Amino acid sequence: MNRKFPEGFLWGAATSAPQSEGAQYEDGRTPSTWDKWFELEPEYFNQDQGPQETVQVYKRYQDDVKLMSAINHNSHRTSISWNRLLPDGKTVNEKAVQFYRDYFKRMKEEGIEPIVNLFHFDMPWWLMERGGWEARESADHFAHYAKVAFQQFGDIVHYWTTFNEPIVHVTCGYLADYHWPKVHDLKRAVQVAHHTCLAHAKAVIEFRTLDLDGKIGNILNLSPVYPRSERAEDLKAAKDAHAIHVKSFLDPTVHGTYPEHLVTLLREHDLLPETEAEDLEVIAQGAVDFLGVNYYQPIRVKEVPEAERHHPAQSLEDFSRHYDWPEKRMNPYRGWEIYPKGIYDIAMMIKEDYNNIPWFISENGMGVAEEERFIDASGEVQDDYRIEFIHDHLEYALQAMEEGANCFGYHLWTFIDCWSWLNGFKNRYGYYRLDLETHERTPKKSAHWIKDVIASGELPELNHERK
Numbered sequence: 001m002n003r004k005f006p007e008g009f010l011w012g013a014a015t016s017a018p019q020s021e022g023a024q025y026e027d028g029r030t031p032s033t034w035d036k037w038f039e040l041e042p043e044y045f046n047q048d049q050g051p052q053e054t055v056q057v058y059k060r061y062q063d064d065v066k067l068m069s070a071i072n073h074n075s076h077r078t079s080i081s082w083n084r085l086l087p088d089g090k091t092v093n094e095k096a097v098q099f100y101r102d103y104f105k106r107m108k109e110e111g112i113e114p115i116v117n118l119f120h121f122d123m124p125w126w127l128m129e130r131g132g133w134e135a136r137e138s139a140d141h142f143a144h145y146a147k148v149a150f151q152q153f154g155d156i157v158h159y160w161t162t163f164n165e166p167i168v169h170v171t172c173g174y175l176a177d178y179h180w181p182k183v184h185d186l187k188r189a190v191q192v193a194h195h196t197c198l199a200h201a202k203a204v205i206e207f208r209t210l211d212l213d214g215k216i217g218n219i220l221n222l223s224p225v226y227p228r229s230e231r232a233e234d235l236k237a238a239k240d241a242h243a244i245h246v247k248s249f250l251d252p253t254v255h256g257t258y259p260e261h262l263v264t265l266l267r268e269h270d271l272l273p274e275t276e277a278e279d280l281e282v283i284a285q286g287a288v289d290f291l292g293v294n295y296y297q298p299i300r301v302k303e304v305p306e307a308e309r310h311h312p313a314q315s316l317e318d319f320s321r322h323y324d325w326p327e328k329r330m331n332p333y334r335g336w337e338i339y340p341k342g343i344y345d346i347a348m349m350i351k352e353d354y355n356n357i358p359w360f361i362s363e364n365g366m367g368v369a370e371e372e373r374f375i376d377a378s379g380e381v382q383d384d385y386r387i388e389f390i391h392d393h394l395e396y397a398l399q400a401m402e403e404g405a406n407c408f409g410y411h412l413w414t415f416i417d418c419w420s421w422l423n424g425f426k427n428r429y430g431y432y433r434l435d436l437e438t439h440e441r442t443p444k445k446s447a448h449w450i451k452d453v454i455a456s457g458e459l460p461e462l463n464h465e466r467k
């Protein structure tokens, strides 16, 4: 197998504004739902760790950019904080403009291509009070914010993305308690998803109107869906789960249309959202130039027993149930399945069903609880498990590329251990370890390893069996 990466392959790591910036209320920034939620109910957050400090990128970005090039990265993804750039949704915050311009410029000077995302789960509180994504007006507010960002930074930033994992704020906030407003209502969730798609498309329209020298994409968490068996009932569960978890945002993002099977399911269950006449035309204009693919673990499903199924559906559990594959290999330090071949299967799906659109691995990685266990006498985290994880996913990505997949980069989640929503700092993911007291950043073993991989342009053999 070819182990060489193509010329110009993007190497880097991903983070987001709410998880890394800190400086929560400084220089005019107003709260997002996360800041407010932590204020209201800190007990929801692991060890009472809120978003107020996190990595302090707002104050330390000059040095952090140097840490990126110290390990040969040539790209970096972060997001803009909507509530920092437009604290009231209208007025441009000059301090925010200065910060982001300088941050992105410094990246460029170090040979780092900034990949800038607009929404990473951080709904401004003022807009949440008006209904958040449930309110149709949110799509227009988002389009305005996107336009301001393109105008302010479009001369520096070449790669833009609208959303990070849009299905996550839908399912975690409207079908579970992991995001604000933590309601459990399928109908409202579908409405939120529709407004998110509208918001995405409207931002793409703004981008095309400005005719900038750049590309626009969307970052989706895509997982292959595997059925328990070839029985018709399991296959149907997998087909439904694929429509809900994969095609729901992928089809509008690449084809500019909603997937037929999903529309049929929603109609059957009386779950179609409220729409206006022009919506489908707007969504048709949301087709992107490239995709970011976040991949951590596959989705494994089985049928829902007839007796347990509601009609109309009340939750996603009415379409498919999680299947516990007996052969699965688990990340022992966090509890997610590790299945590197999933990246190959996604690559082939994009090639076959989505015009082989250019894409990059925008997140992949391994969360580890109590990672201090792996610090050696020299003070370095010996994260061989992470090296193996990255290696195995890259190996499958290379195999897919050899078979024609259009993959142009690999980003680890994350660069410096950062704050992870309700989990606080429970699971560490970075190439750099963060000391929570001093905020010192120390490269882990994986940082040195990836530095050498990038320098050689080739994936080394690891002496272990690929699973």
Ligand code: NOJ
Residues within 6 Å of the ligand: 016, 019, 164, 165, 294, 363, 413, 419, 420
């Ligand atoms: C997905 C999200 O984009 C990011 O915010 C999160 O922290 C990581 N995955 C790890 O769970």
